Amino acid sequence: MRNNVDQKVMLELDDVSQYFQLSRHKILKAVDHVSFKIHEGETVGLVGESGCGKTTTGRSILKLYTPNTGNIYFKGKDVFSFNSEEEKRYRKEAQMIFQNPHASLNPRMTVREIVGTGMKIHDLVKPKEMDAKVEALLRQVGLNKDHMSRFPHEFSGGQKQRIGIARALSVDPDFIVCDEPISALDVSIQAQVLNMLKDLQDTRGLTYLFIAHDLSVVKYISDRIIVMYLGTIVEEATAEELYRNPQHPYTKVLLSSIPVADPKQARKKERLVVKGEVTSPINPPDSCRFAGRCPNAEKRCFEEMPSLCDVSPEHRVACFMIEQYFRP
Amino acid sequence: MPEVVLEVNNLEFSFRTYGGVVKAVRDVSFEVRQGEILGIVGESGCGKSVTVQSILRLNPEPPGFFAGGSIIYKGQDIVKKSEREMRSIRGIEIGFIFQDPMTSLNPTMRVGKQIEEVFVGRKAVSSSEAKKKALDILELVGINEPEKRYRQYPHELSGGMKQRIMIAIALVGHPGIIIADEPTTSLDVTIEAQILEILKDLQQKFMTSIILITHDLGVIAKMCDRVLVMYGGxxxxxxxxxxxxxxxxxxxxxxxxxxxxxxxxxxxxxxxxxxxxxxxxxxxxxxxxxxxxxxxxxxxxxxxxxxxxxxxxxxxxxxxxxxxxxxxxxxxxxxxxxxxxxxxxxxxxxxxxxxx
Structure with missing residues (x-):
């Protein structure tokens, strides 16, 4: 287990909110007052159902949106107060692997251009050495030099995702936001890409924010896991702790809903029942977002918003029902 | 052993394309028994969808064509049926739940009408009876306020709700067999669990046979009695x-x-x-x-x-x-x-x- 105290913080989100004004009275609160830290060399998993704000969080970190409240610090500096030089360096140091490999590669560019453009902009290689560098990157992700002059449509989904990964790696980043990098891939290919991401982390000392809705995958790859529900963090813990000892009712529901590939266990497994579906993030109430579906919600849950509180050193939960047992 | 309701023998299905003939399904034989859930698992492109779609003749023909084999349902070969004859089988004898509820419901038609459409052209069912059946089935698949939903359009419903509508459409004619092609792939885990439970409950209630296609071994373990693993057609x-x-x-x-x-x-x-x-x-x-x-x-x-x-x-x-x-x-x-x-x-x- 990693010791967080003496580890350097790579990225810090402090009270970040990201709202989208849909019309005069409709505000979609995609991310609502979210704070967490990512340490150097760590993989943090971000899970939740669709519409819970996990992708928006990842995109805000990379300044693809401007948050409505809060600050984002990268290596101790506020990313929104960068000067142009720092800005350019941030673009090099933080990269993203996108969810849909079919839509995130420019169809009019060859693989050489897709992978090479970043290096050219950041002046990382001499023009003469460009081909050799691109070839080395492609080899690293399991492609070869014959693929260099091809266009994206000539590749399968798994290969496209590898090109996306090569592009992210090309500028030698420290931090990568992996936004559901394997959910568009076939089962037998998913393991190939997952293993590759892990190997790259070992050899290059990368830090990942790994966004996914598949909890088994997140548990496999992450050191720490953050569970989001409708724009808010409901639980945060180390991967082992979260699975062994989930506290928030939503986390429990999520865990019990995963279909297990073990028929005997599947027949015995009792699923926790949860009412209804995820409610809309448009004009959400200022109370616990999960209260409407929660099996043990009380009056207070519908009136106030619980804040994250520590239940053990590396385990935080936002729930009134849990909080009362841990009050000093 | 329960009675066999559907028999697929040496099925071969191919598509003519500009690049040549794609042999999507090659020499596939299996049977479906009364009241069982048969799972078909495999990667995309392994021919699982083409196999089950050919049972209802839903593959476009041309470019697709049967290169051999037979599909025997109630003593008759589906491969030899005309489009007209197929209409009395689809939805009534064999129901189908598609993968993507977002694109497989008609966006210009109220949900209730889409469910009733199964009965269109069937003289034995009057319009008031059809409406009653539609409302009953909406209730069965766990939709609150069926009267209200009946009049709504698909875009007013969430993904899980739309998939329930798809199940309602597949079930309303009380078919003997339901084909579910990746019914929960586009849904979140908590909703997936709800939908799978409804499917299993209704299957046991009506003693329907289900052919369930998925690439998720967890879904197979939870739902199926028997399993086919497909690879390369x-x-x-x-x-x-x-x-x-x-x-x-x-x-x-x-x-x-x-x-x-x-x-x-x-x-x-x-x-x-x-x-x-x-x-x-x-x-x-x-x-x-x-x-x-x-x-x-x-x-x-x-x-x-x-x-x-x-x-x-x-x-x-x-x-x-x-x-x-x-x-x-x-x-x-x-x-x-x-x-x-x-x-x-x-x-x-x-x-x-x-x-x-």
Whole structure:
């Protein structure tokens, strides 16, 4: 287990909110007052159902949106107060692997251009050495030099995702936001890409924010896991702790809903029942977002918003029902 | 053993394209029994969707065509039916739940009308009866305020709700067989669990047979009685769900089991992926389609397709040369049930307790 105290913080989100004004009275609160830290060399998993704000969080970190409240610090500096030089360096140091490999590669560019453009902009290689560098990157992700002059449509989904990964790696980043990098891939290919991401982390000392809705995958790859529900963090813990000892009712529901590939266990497994579906993030109430579906919600849950509180050193939960047992 | 309701014999289905003929389904035979859930598992492009769509003749013909085989339903061959005859089978005799509820409902039609459409042109059902049936089925699939939903359009509903509507459409005619093509792939886990439960409840209530297609082994384990594993347009393993998971007899199935991360997978363990990519179905290999990716492949695998062979005399078949008497003995990895471990632990606990 990693010791967080003496580890350097790579990225810090402090009270970040990201709202989208849909019309005069409709505000979609995609991310609502979210704070967490990512340490150097760590993989943090971000899970939740669709519409819970996990992708928006990842995109805000990379300044693809401007948050409505809060600050984002990268290596101790506020990313929104960068000067142009720092800005350019941030673009090099933080990269993203996108969810849909079919839509995130420019169809009019060859693989050489897709992978090479970043290096050219950041002046990382001499023009003469460009081909050799691109070839080395492609080899690293399991492609070869014959693929260099091809266009994206000539590749399968798994290969496209590898090109996306090569592009992210090309500028030698420290931090990568992996936004559901394997959910568009076939089962037998998913393991190939997952293993590759892990190997790259070992050899290059990368830090990942790994966004996914598949909890088994997140548990496999992450050191720490953050569970989001409708724009808010409901639980945060180390991967082992979260699975062994989930506290928030939503986390429990999520865990019990995963279909297990073990028929005997599947027949015995009792699923926790949860009412209804995820409610809309448009004009959400200022109370616990999960209260409407929660099996043990009380009056207070519908009136106030619980804040994250520590239940053990590396385990935080936002729930009134849990909080009362841990009050000093 | 329950009666066989649908029989697929040596089915071959191909598509003519500019690049040549794609042999999507090659020599596939299986049967569906009364009241069972039959799972078909495989990667995209393995021919599972084409197989089940050909049962309802939903593949576009042309470019698709039957290159051989028959599909026997109630003594008649579906392959020989005309489009007109098929209309009385679709929805009434055999229902279909599509993968993507977002695109397979008609956006310009109220939900209620789409459910009633199953009865259009059927003189025995009056419009008020049809409405009553539609409202009943909405209630059954767990939709609140059916009267209100009946008048709504698909865009007013959430993804899970739309999938319930799809199930309602498939069930309203009380078909004997329902084909569910990846019914929960586009849904979140909590909603997926709800939908799967509804499907199973209604299946038991009406004693319907379900053909369930998925690429998720977890869904198979939870839902199915029997399983077909498809690869490269062929069925490579077939058997009861327990046999498939606990006595895996084909290297591909075993590879699938090893390549998925489960909650019990340790962070330090490497997942074992299946290297390589699926075969090109324009010119499928003459032998086993999996031979190029198989770590146990022998010379014979590349040239001759193995027959489907019974594993230890049970209703469990695998098309693999490893089952041949001259083949080397190979231990294939299969699932170790957590339940078995528990019983082992508890029995050893009891022993320990007895000693004290």
């Amino acid at each position: 062929k069925i490579i393993e077939e058997g009861d769900v327990d046999d498939i998971f606990y006595n895996t007899a084909h290297p591909y199935t075993s590879g699938l089991i090893q390549s998925i991360a489960t909650l019990d997978t340790n962070k330090d363990e490497e997942l074992i992926p299946i290297e390589g990519t699926p075969p090109d179905l324009f010119s499928p290999p003459p032998g086993c389609p999996f031979a190029a990716r198989c770590e146990y492949a022998m010379e014979i695998c590349k040239s001759i397709m193995p027959e489907s062979t019974s594993v230890t005399g049970k209703q469990h078949y695998s098309a693999c040369w490893l089952l041949h008497e001259y083949a080397p003995e190979v231990e294939l990895v299969s699932v170790k049930s957590a339940e078995d471990n528990k019983t082992l632990e508890s029995s050893s606990d009891e022993k320990a307790g007895g000693n004290v």
